[in-house]
Amino acid sequence: xxxxxxxxxxxxxxxxxxxxxxxxxxxxxxxxxxxxxxxxxxxxxxxxxxxxxxxxxxxxxxxxxxxxxxxxxxxxxxxxxxxxxxxxxxxxxxxxxxxxxxxxxxxxxxxxxxxxxxxxxxxxxxxxxxxxxxxxxxxxxxxxxxxxxxxxxxxxxxxxxxxxxxxxxxxxxxxxxxxxxxxxxxxxxxxxxxxxxxxxxxxxxxxxxxxxx
Amino acid sequence: xxxxxxxxxxxxxxxxxxxxxxxxxxxxxxxxxxxxxxxxxxxxxxxxxxxxxxxxxxxxxxxxxxxxxxxxxxxxxxxxxxxxxxxxxxxxxxxxxxxxxxxxxxxxxxxxxxxxxxxxxxxxxxxxxxxxxxxxxxxxxxxxxxxxxxxxxxxxxxxxxxxxxxxxxxxxxxxxxxxxxxxxxxxxxxxxxxxxxxxxxxxxxxxxxxxxxxxxxxxxxxxxxxxxxxxxxxxxxxxxxxxxxxxxxxxxxxxxxxxxxxxxxxxxxxxxxxxxxxxxxxxxxxxxxxxxxxxxxxxxxxxxxxxxxxxxxxxxxxxxxxxxxxxxxxxxxxxxxxxxxxxxxxxxxxxxxxxxxxxxxxxxxxxxxxxxxxxxxxxxxxxxxxxxxxxxxxxxxxxxxxxxxxxxxxxxxxxxxxxxxxxxxxxxxxxxxxxxxxxxxxxxxxxxxxxxxxxxxxxxxxxxxxxxxxxxxxxxxxxxxxxxxxxxxxxxxxxxxxxxxxxxxxxx
Numbered sequence: 001x002x003x004x005x006x007x008x009x010x011x012x013x014x015x016x017x018x019x020x021x022x023x024x025x026x027x028x029x030x031x032x033x034x035x036x037x038x039x040x041x042x043x044x045x046x047x048x049x050x051x052x053x054x055x056x057x058x059x060x061x062x063x064x065x066x067x068x069x070x071x072x073x074x075x076x077x078x079x080x081x082x083x084x085x086x087x088x089x090x091x092x093x094x095x096x097x098x099x100x101x102x103x104x105x106x107x108x109x110x111x112x113x114x115x116x117x118x119x120x121x122x123x124x125x126x127x128x129x130x131x132x133x134x135x136x137x138x139x140x141x142x143x144x145x146x147x148x149x150x151x152x153x154x155x156x157x158x159x160x161x162x163x164x165x166x167x168x169x170x171x172x173x174x175x176x177x178x179x180x181x182x183x184x185x186x187x188x189x190x191x192x193x194x195x196x197x198x199x200x201x202x203x204x205x206x207x208x209x210x211x212x213x
Numbered sequence: 214x215x216x217x218x219x220x221x222x223x224x225x226x227x228x229x230x231x232x233x234x235x236x237x238x239x240x241x242x243x244x245x246x247x248x249x250x251x252x253x254x255x256x257x258x259x260x261x262x263x264x265x266x267x268x269x270x271x272x273x274x275x276x277x278x279x280x281x282x283x284x285x286x287x288x289x290x291x292x293x294x295x296x297x298x299x300x301x302x303x304x305x306x307x308x309x310x311x312x313x314x315x316x317x318x319x320x321x322x323x324x325x326x327x328x329x330x331x332x333x334x335x336x337x338x339x340x341x342x343x344x345x346x347x348x349x350x351x352x353x354x355x356x357x358x359x360x361x362x363x364x365x366x367x368x369x370x371x372x373x374x375x376x377x378x379x380x381x382x383x384x385x386x387x388x389x390x391x392x393x394x395x396x397x398x399x400x401x402x403x404x405x406x407x408x409x410x411x412x413x414x415x416x417x418x419x420x421x422x423x424x425x426x427x428x429x430x431x432x433x434x435x436x437x438x439x440x441x442x443x444x445x446x447x448x449x450x451x452x453x454x455x456x457x458x459x460x461x462x463x464x465x466x467x468x469x470x471x472x473x474x475x476x477x478x479x480x481x482x483x484x485x486x487x488x489x490x491x492x493x494x495x496x497x498x499x500x501x502x503x504x505x506x507x508x509x510x511x512x513x514x515x516x517x518x519x520x521x522x523x524x525x526x527x528x529x530x531x532x533x534x535x536x537x538x539x540x541x542x543x544x545x546x547x548x549x550x551x552x553x554x555x556x557x558x559x560x561x562x563x564x565x566x567x568x569x570x571x572x573x574x575x576x577x578x579x580x581x582x583x584x585x586x587x588x589x590x591x592x593x594x595x596x597x598x599x600x601x602x603x604x605x606x607x608x609x610x611x612x613x614x615x616x617x618x619x620x621x622x623x624x625x626x627x628x629x630x631x632x633x634x635x636x637x638x639x640x641x642x643x644x645x646x647x648x649x650x651x652x653x654x655x656x657x658x659x660x661x662x663x664x665x666x667x668x669x670x671x672x673x674x675x676x677x678x679x680x681x682x683x684x685x686x687x688x689x690x691x692x693x694x695x696x697x698x699x700x701x702x703x704x705x706x707x708x709x710x711x712x713x714x715x716x717x718x719x720x721x
Binding site: 058064066128130131 | 667671
């Protein structure tokens with residue numbers, strides 16, 4: 001079967017999900033990095049995050065916001081994903097990682113597929129299960145999470161051609177890098193906000209001065 | 214610009230309309246009725262209790278009160294006993310607060326030994342609490358005589374028949390003073406004394422005056438200090454640990470006893486999360502914990518404004534004959550009334566000097582739907598009476614708690630008509646429809662109101678659905694399976710043919 005890997009790009013994510021240890025090596029060997037597929041998966045990830053908030057059954061709903069806001073969900077799915085990609089790439093280029101940024105993005109997205117599927121199952125099941133059967137639900141979501149975590153580790157190992165300990169270390173430091181990136185981003189945003197406010201106040205001053213209001 | 218102005222004006226007008234709409238119907242009260250919804254937000258509600266009268270000592274003809282600290286209503290006779298702390302006296306009046314008698318001198322009966330019988334007479338020194346019970350046709354008064362370090366047990370005419378004093382037992386720590394604050398007595402005439410400096414619980418005396426130990430201690434709060442102590446104890450020796458401040462439970466502030474003999478205690482600390490209100494069984498265990506939760510929130514939820522947090526400090530508890538629980542919040546001067554299943558029904562009172570507001574509320578009692586609250590700074594007794602809405606809610610919730618869900622349906626519908634924000638009515642209606650078997654309607658009412666109720670109704674609903682559609686579902690599944698099998702066979706055959714054709718093509 002190893003030599004029968006000529007499949008369409010959309011099948012690859014499911015292939016790696018079924019072959020958690022060798023799948024990403026095959027991806028590397030076949031150069032099956034497809035950005036379009038990866039972006040579709042990220043979109044699905046975002047949709048599933050939103051759906052989990054909106055469509056989980058009432059019995060299993062834990063967030064009760066009166067006003068639904070999509071921005072935090074977007075930043076906790078899509079933005080976090082890209083920060084991971086950037087953080088991982090920028091760290092691993094410094095430590096002899098072979099992966100390019102596009103490749104890191106693709107394999108990470110591929111690794112998310114089990115989680116997305118488990119979330120979909122979770123959302124459906126939460127609407128037909130009662131609280132007494134809740135263990136099934138936590139099993140489903142736990143399974144999806146663990147599976148995706150294993151895939152992420154395997155993906156990082158394959159795409160950068162690391163040994164196992166180095167992969168784990170790289171992942172831990174990637175998380176640190178993500179924290180730093182988020183901090184810098186927040187700093188930047190607040191700085192730009194102040195600049196915008198400054199320009200705006202100068203503008204209003206000028207408007208008052210020349211009586212153009 | 215004019216457009217903006219228009220929008221601004223419209224917004225202002227809308228805001229004004231909204232604020233007008235939120236005014237409750239009975240706007241002549243000094244406080245606005247409110248309640249909490251599913252999101253734990255305060256929403257305007259109708260008043261369940263309104264002010265009836267405000268009575269001072271002068272009105273009763275006994276001179277001004279001075280810091281009254283406790284009030285007790287005798288359920289059997291309707292007599293009201295007021296502890297007039299700084300005047301060192303007990304004022305006894307009737308249910309309607311019309312006339313009063315004063316009890317300030319007490320005499321020792323002959324049962325006491327020589328030294329006391331000679332003095333014969335004694336007075337109170339800042340009494341803090343009182344409890345009245347009936348035994349063999351006699352009315353027995355138990356007075357927590359704080360500065361005299363004793364609990365006086367006397368008849369209604371002032372004849373003392375017993376004095377409960379500081380126990381000489383080893384269990385009672387030698388460093389701790391005996392300043393009784395509040396007292397309750399159970400049916401077997403065991404005496405439970407609340408002492409502010411004791412964190413082990415209430416001091417329990419038997420009828421004969423022997424010290425039985427402590428009753429109903431609070432649990433230790435899990436604070437940073439407890440964790441710190443646990444950490445230090447890893448490498449400190451016993452001598453060093455002894456010097457560190459020990460984490461102790463928060464002391465009991467007040468207590469009450471209901472008709473079945475359950476003792477209720479409250480803890481008045483802003484930091485207390487656990488054991489704010491407890492209902493104790495005879496073994497001293499909190500039976501509210503059997504309701505499946507470890508912590509309950511009482512009073513207003515903590516708020517945080519500009520560096521200061523505001524939280525309720527529950528200072529007094531009172532339970533009526535139907536099991537309704539009244540809690541007195543000293544920090545916001547409000548009274549919270551819960552049903553016996555701890556569902557919040559009404560909030561009334563507030564801070565201020567108008568009628569129905571308090572500056573320093575000290576004690577609460579009730580009798581037949583009337584609530585009596587003493588104020589230690591205004592030196593008054595304020596009485597509240599149940600409104601029509603309040604009575605409706607009480608009746609409905611009482612029916613609900615007795616399991617008569619269907620019968621409670623109409624009252625709850627009426628409640629929703631009068632106050633559509635009244636959260637508990639939706640749960641009541643949900644239960645009504647659930648017992649009537651209308652699960653879908655029950656789910657509608659439970660949605661965003663009660664998870665447990667929704668779960669139960671949904672389970673039944675699902676069962677109904679399965680019963681109704683199982684046959685069709687199975688038939689569809691079978692047909693699908695057969696179709697899939699047939700389809701796969703067909704596809705295989707087609708593929709074979711294609712391959713055969715393709716092979717031929719290659720060969721040629």
